[in-house]
Amino acid sequence: MNERQEIKIEVNALNPIEYLACCGIFEVASRFDETALAHWQSEDTTSFVLESVLSEKELLEIILSTLTNWNKWKVIANNAKEVIRLEASLSGTNGHQEKFIFDWWYESLTQEGEINKSGWKMYAGQQKAEKITLDMIQKCQKLSCENLSEILRQTSKVSGSFGFDPMASRNALDVGYSPNDLNLPVITNPFSQLLAMFGAQNFFTTRTKQANEIVSSRGWTKDNRRYFFDHSLWLMPVPIALARILANAPTQVPENKTMSLRSPRATRDKYSNLTLSFPTNSRGEKL
Numbered sequence: 001m002n003e004r005q006e007i008k009i010e011v012n013a014l015n016p017i018e019y020l021a022c023c024g025i026f027e028v029a030s031r032f033d034e035t036a037l038a039h040w041q042s043e044d045t046t047s048f049v050l051e052s053v054l055s056e057k058e059l060l061e062i063i064l065s066t067l068t069n070w071n072k073w074k075v076i077a078n079n080a081k082e083v084i085r086l087e088a089s090l091s092g093t094n095g096h097q098e099k100f101i102f103d104w105w106y107e108s109l110t111q112e113g114e115i116n117k118s119g120w121k122m123y124a125g126q127q128k129a130e131k132i133t134l135d136m137i138q139k140c141q142k143l144s145c146e147n148l149s150e151i152l153r154q155t156s157k158v159s160g161s162f163g164f165d166p167m168a169s170r171n172a173l174d175v176g177y178s179p180n181d182l183n184l185p186v187i188t189n190p191f192s193q194l195l196a197m198f199g200a201q202n203f204f205t206t207r208t209k210q211a212n213e214i215v216s217s218r219g220w221t222k223d224n225r226r227y228f229f230d231h232s233l234w235l236m237p238v239p240i241a242l243a244r245i246l247a248n249a250p251t252q253v254p255e256n257k258t259m260s261l262r263s264p265r266a267t268r269d270k271y272s273n274l275t276l277s278f279p280t281n282s283r284g285e286k287l
Contacts, residue, residue, distance in 0.1 A: 004035070007050040007059070009148045013040060013233055016263045016274040017164040017192045018152055022048040023247060024198030025148060028090060029059055030240035031098040038243060040233035042259060051237060056147060058093065063151070066090045067194050068141045075130045080113025083130050102197055104205040105129050107216045118207075119220035119227060120200055122163025124270035132160040133197075136190040145191070152192050157185035163273040164196040165189065203247050204231075218248050227265040229274055232258040262286070 009025070011018040026038045029052050036052040052059070066072045066088055074087040085103040092098075105121040115121070123132065139156040161168040168188035204219040215222050221230050234246035235257055246258055261277040278286055 002053040002055075004051050004053055005055055007052065007056045007148065008041075009048040009050070009152065011046055011048055011149075011152060013042070013046040013048075014261065014277045015166065016229060016231075016277055017166070017189065017196050019231065019233075019261075019277070020164055020196035020199035020203075021152055021189075021192040022195075022199070023203045023243075024195035024200075025059070025063070026050065026240060026243060027100075027198045027202045028063060028098075028195075029054060031090070031100075032059075032062060032092045032096060035239075037237040037239055039237045040235055040259070042233060042235065046233075049237075060145065060148060060151070062090055062092050063148075063195070064140075064145070067137060067191060070134055070137050073133065073137070078109070078111065078113055080111070082109065082113030082115070083128065084109055086130060086133060100198060100201070102129070102201050104197065104201045104217075107207060117214070118205065118217045119214050119229070119265070120163075120205065120217060122265070122272035122274075123160060127160040129162075132158075132162055133194065135159050136193050139190040140194070143191070151195075152189060154189055154191055155187050156190050158188055158190060158193075159185055161186060161188055161273070162193055162196070163271070164193060164200070166273060166275050168273070203244050227267075229263040229265060229277075230260070230280075231263070231277075232260050234258050 009022060011022055013019055029036045029050055033052045033054050038050045041047040041049055072089045075083055076085045077083050085101055088100045090098045107116040107118045109115055135158050139158055143154045145151040145154060165188045168186045205217050207216050214227060219229055219231055221228050231247055234243055260280045262280045263274045263277040266273055266275050280286055
């Protein structure tokens with residue numbers, strides 16, 4: 001067995017898309033190395049640190065081979081032609097393959113194709129999950145990355161966004177028209193958008209409350225008529241199963257082991273998006 005290596009990814013943990021993308025990277029790494037550990041370092045700059053028998057080059061190749069190839073994705077629709085899930089196949093060494101399933105954009109779906117959306121369903125109008133995903137993959141094909149830190153910094157113009165990225169949000173009241181409805185491009189990081197799908201799906205979309213509630217998914221709360229994505233940085237190396245628990249801002253964990261964050265959900269007309277996070281205490285109060 002290969003020796004464990006440390007992979008350090010420099011990120012802005014207060015940017016929810018970078019946070020979710022790092023969760024997604026850990027999710028991928030853990031599927032190909034069940035001994036993988038990860039934690040956050042919060043010093044002068046924030047870093048996400050992976051410990052794995054996979055080298056950074058190996059992990060990067062696993063990720064890029066799927067995020068740049070639409071043929072490795074599958075669209076599953078119901079009788080109403082409503083997409084009920086996306087599937088992505090990732091390949092490692094020695095023929096090791098893993099399949100990831102995505103359905104984070106809805107709480108429940110009827111046979112007639114009616115969606116009860118979750119807190120993660122922040123796009124609307126002409127935008128669909130498969131359309132946004134395909135656009136991101138096509139943009140990723142034109143970008144080159146040498147390491148995992150770089151993969152989170154690459155930007156491109158895209159025609160739609162999932163709402164994970166504060167930079168890609170546009171307010172129709174500010175510009176005088178709806179760029180989303182006109183299908184005008186925005187600037188975002190397509191790799192981070194796709195990796196955030198892995199993070200949101202596997203860390204937060206467990207349904208915990210009754211249907212038809214926007215806060216049905218883990219991590220979502222409602223406070224004074226506003227919606228928030230509450231999450232945490234875990235500050236000690238842990239395996240993936242424990243990381244998923246610690247990410248959900250648990251109040252029973254000592255504060256020196258986690259750092260609680262809150263990202264307000266901004267809404268304008270039919271569209272929503274996450275905004276930059278801020279540190280909070282265990283009750284969600286801003287520090």
